[in-house]
Amino acid sequence: MINLDVSTLNPLEKKIHKQMIRHSRTMPGIRINQAAELCQCSGSKISKFVKKLGFSSYRQYLDFLYGRKIPPAAGSDELGRVKSFIDTFDNGMVDDLLTLIDGHGKIIFFGYGPSLLCARYFEYRFHNCSDKPAMAVSDEVTLNNLVDDTTLLLILTETGRFKSFQPVYEGAKRNGATVVILVEEYNTELFNQCDNIFWLSRTAQPAHLKPYEKSRTLFFIFLEEIIQRLLLRK
Known part of the structure; x- marks a missing residue:
């Protein structure tokens, strides 16, 4: 269960999100240290932004950013x-x-x-x-x-x-x-x-x-x- 709420982000966090969307179009698999450098902030700020947006981890945020589907559980009914x-x-x-x-x-x-x-x-x-x-x-x-x-x-x-x-x-x-x-x-x-x-x-x-x-x-x-x-x- 994921609740994404952009309205909770401050101006800096919204800027980070826009930057990440823009760079994801040309850069595959942005590492968290690269994200910090691209957004001119610390790695901890990226982690806090990701959790505030509604994701449990930076990896989960990347899955969203690159449009990757979450695989279904095996044997699900x-x-x-x-x-x-x-x-x-x-x-x-x-x-x-x-x-x-x-x-x-x-x-x-x-x-x-x-x-x-x-x-x-x-x-x-x-x-x-x-x-x-x-x-x-x-x-x-x-x-x-x-x-x-x-x-x-x-x-x-x-x-x-x-x-x-x-x-x-x-x-x-x-x-x-x-x-x-x-x-x-x-x-x-x-x-x-x-x-x-x-x-x-x-x-x-x-x-x-x-x-x-x-x-x-x-x-x-x-x-x-x-x-x-x-x-x-x-």
Whole structure:
């Protein structure tokens, strides 16, 4: 589980990230001492930046930087995948999403296909545990008419590869909304399509399954924790 939050970075750290993205296009396998030299800072500063951004190590950050996929666990099946998710569940990510929910006056869930069905379910669940307006939508025109600077837009997607969310993101940002993507499978292409990404699993579902054929089990486990926390407050 990885939560990337660029908004927590200070100007120097944002500059480091931009420098690393730029140099990664021409330099393979940037070592941490090279990164420090390129960014004109210390190696410890690079390490702190990487952890603050949301990665557990510099190596993991490099995997993201170069778009390398995290290999699926050997012999994974749905029960084993869910068990692995529960065994390594990160309650800190629940806290982070709750903070975002608390900081906004309106919640909009967005998704396509099966992910939209999940969004509609959690729209219903949210109405039972919060007084904040919440709704699920699937088309950009309706979305653009609803979002404003009080909105937390929560996009649900299994792989993020069915359709780009870039137009959705740009439209929402023009209206001042905060955009969060909740995605199960690791996909670095989503980084520029939102303000904050919650990656739920490093274990991919079988490659032969199309996005709409894959389960959304982890969405329900993670978001039910959000719902249960909100219910405890009532």
